[in-house]
Every structure is written in structure tokens, then in C-alpha cells.
Amino acid sequence: MTVKKNHKIGRGVKMTGQKTIDLLSGLQEVRTLLTTIELMEMKHHAQSGDPADAFHKMIVLSYNVLKLKLFIDKKLPKQEGHSPALYLQVTFEINEDKLEHSGLYCEERDREPEIAQFIRQSKSPVGFLWSTKKRDVFYSDSVIQYLSLADSIAMQAQHCGLGDDYQPGYYSEIVLEDARIHLKQINHWNARSIDHRDDYFLRDLEFEIPLQPVAARSSFLNDAIGDMQIYFSDRSSDKNKGCGRNIQEQIQIAKAKFAERSS
Numbered sequence: 001m002t003v004k005k006n007h008k009i010g011r012g013v014k015m016t017g018q019k020t021i022d023l024l025s026g027l028q029e030v031r032t033l034l035t036t037i038e039l040m041e042m043k044h045h046a047q048s049g050d051p052a053d054a055f056h057k058m059i060v061l062s063y064n065v066l067k068l069k070l071f072i073d074k075k076l077p078k079q080e081g082h083s084p085a086l087y088l089q090v091t092f093e094i095n096e097d098k099l100e101h102s103g104l105y106c107e108e109r110d111r112e113p114e115i116a117q118f119i120r121q122s123k124s125p126v127g128f129l130w131s132t133k134k135r136d137v138f139y140s141d142s143v144i145q146y147l148s149l150a151d152s153i154a155m156q157a158q159h160c161g162l163g164d165d166y167q168p169g170y171y172s173e174i175v176l177e178d179a180r181i182h183l184k185q186i187n188h189w190n191a192r193s194i195d196h197r198d199d200y201f202l203r204d205l206e207f208e209i210p211l212q213p214v215a216a217r218s219s220f221l222n223d224a225i226g227d228m229q230i231y232f233s234d235r236s237s238d239k240n241k242g243c244g245r246n247i248q249e250q251i252q253i254a255k256a257k258f259a260e261r262s263s
Contacts (some may be wrong), residue, residue, distance in 0.1 A: 003004045018132055018169045020147045026132040027059055027176060033122055034068040037115060054078050056084060058177040064166045065097065066092040099128035142208060146228040149254040150207040154185050160243035163189030174198045183207040202235040203244050223251055
């Protein structure tokens with residue numbers, strides 16, 4: 001049995017090879033939309049007598065699917081080890097230069113009609129647009145440098161082997177949060193197939209880029225370039241480790257470039 005990816009790519013969508021900074025620029029309209037929804041829900045909770053709840057935002061871009069998420073922190077006074085729960089998710093699909101609204105979930109189901117109406121009223125007469133051509137600088141020079149170095153590493157695996165058909169850009173997933181950018185390039189082609197024990201990929205490459213400078217932290221298990229953390233593992237079959245070696249070599253090159261620029 002051959003395990004294949006089954007990603008539906010929108011008609012006319014061409015995102016392969018695009019720089020991550022350009023893709024992030026394309027998210028600004030929906031980023032503003034999510035922030036406005038967050039403020040609307042904070043007001044709703046305050047009016048409901050529950051103002052202590054705290055939200056945090058996340059935007060996930062994976063292939064042609066775009067998800068806007070709000071998480072809510074419901075920590076109780078004696079609760080430990082909690083994690084924020086998904087409160088709201090708005091889903092769009094990228095179709096050429098348009099974003100088509102395709103789904104809405106809210107933990108408070110009776111809020112969905114009002115939120116859906118707000119989304120409809122927020123779009124322009126031509127709808128929500130998807131464009132990565134306009135470069136608006138919303139990030140610091142250091143973040144842009146980290147994104148460029150991450151791209152130089154990740155592109156080593158683009159179309160390198162089976163399963164390496166990444167979109168958008170060089171990643172299977174781009175995650176934008178309030179305080180960080182998380183880039184994921186995951187290839188597990190045939191990894192669970194008992195018929196391909198000598199021919200599979202099990203490679204994970206991830207970058208975590210803080211949007212603000214952070215205090216020095218241990219990178220005992222990870223590579224680091226400045227404030228950017230790099231998580232890499234390659235447990236692919238022996239015949240498929242070449243792509244991983246290319247990535248490892250480029251990580252060392254990127255480290256040297258960063259050190260040279262920082263000196």
C-alpha cells in the first residue's frame with residue numbers, strides 16, 4: 001500500500017517557491033479580520049459578566065486552506081497544567097486571487113450567526129482577496145532575516161523526493177501567532193506502510209521565530225540561529241536520507257552567514 005498526500009489545490013493557485021515574507025504579507029487582511037473578531041468576542045464576554053477570559057490568535061496556512069483561530073484561556077483558580085481551548089475557527093479556501101469562506105465554528109454555537117454576518121459585511125464588493133504581490137513591511141529586519149535563512153534551508157527539500165511537494169512556499173504549514181511564526185516542513189511519505197519498509201520518508205523540519213527578541217534560552221536538543229530555533233530530525237529509510245543531508249549542510253551554511261553578518 002502506498003500512502004499518498006491528498007491535498008486539494010485551488011484552481012490556479014501557484015504558491016510553490018514563494019518567499020515566506022510575501023506569503024505573510026498576503027495574510028494581513030485576514031489578520032485584521034481576526035483581530036476585529038477577537039475584540040468583538042471580548043466585548044461579548046465582558047457584557048456576559050465573564051471578562052476574565054483571555055484570547056490568543058493563530059492563523060494557519062496549509063496548502064490552499066487558511067484557518068483563523070481564536071483560543072480561550074479558561075484557567076480555574078486551582079487548575080494546573082491547563083492549555084487554551086479552541087474557541088473559534090474561520091476557514092477559507094484560496095481560489096486563484098480570492099479567499100472563499102468555507103467554514104465557521106464557535107464554541108458558543110449561538111454566536112455563529114452574528115459572527116458569520118460580520119464576516120460577510122467585512123468583505124469588499126469583490127470579496128476577500130489573496131495577493132502576495134504587495135510587500136508591506138510588518139516585521140523587523142531581524143525577523144525578515146530569519147525568514148530568509150529558514151527559506152534557504154527549507155528549499156533544499158522542495159521537490160527533493162516523493163512527498164516533498166510543499167505549498168505554500170517551501171512548507172506544509174505556516175503558523176502565525178501573536179508572538180511567533182512557526183514554519184513546518186513535514187514529509188512522512190510511506191512512513192506507515194508495511195509494504196515499504198525500505199522506501200519511506202520520515203523527516204521533520206520546523207522553525208520557530210519569535211516576533212520580539214527573547215532572552216537567551218537553552219538549545220540543548222535543537223539548532224539555533226540567533227533567536228530562531230530549528231527542530232530537525234530525519235528517520236527516513238537509508239536510501240532516502242540524501243534530502244536530509246542537504247538540509248543539514250544548509251543549516252551549517254546559514255549559521256555561518258548569520259555569524260558573519262552579526263560580527
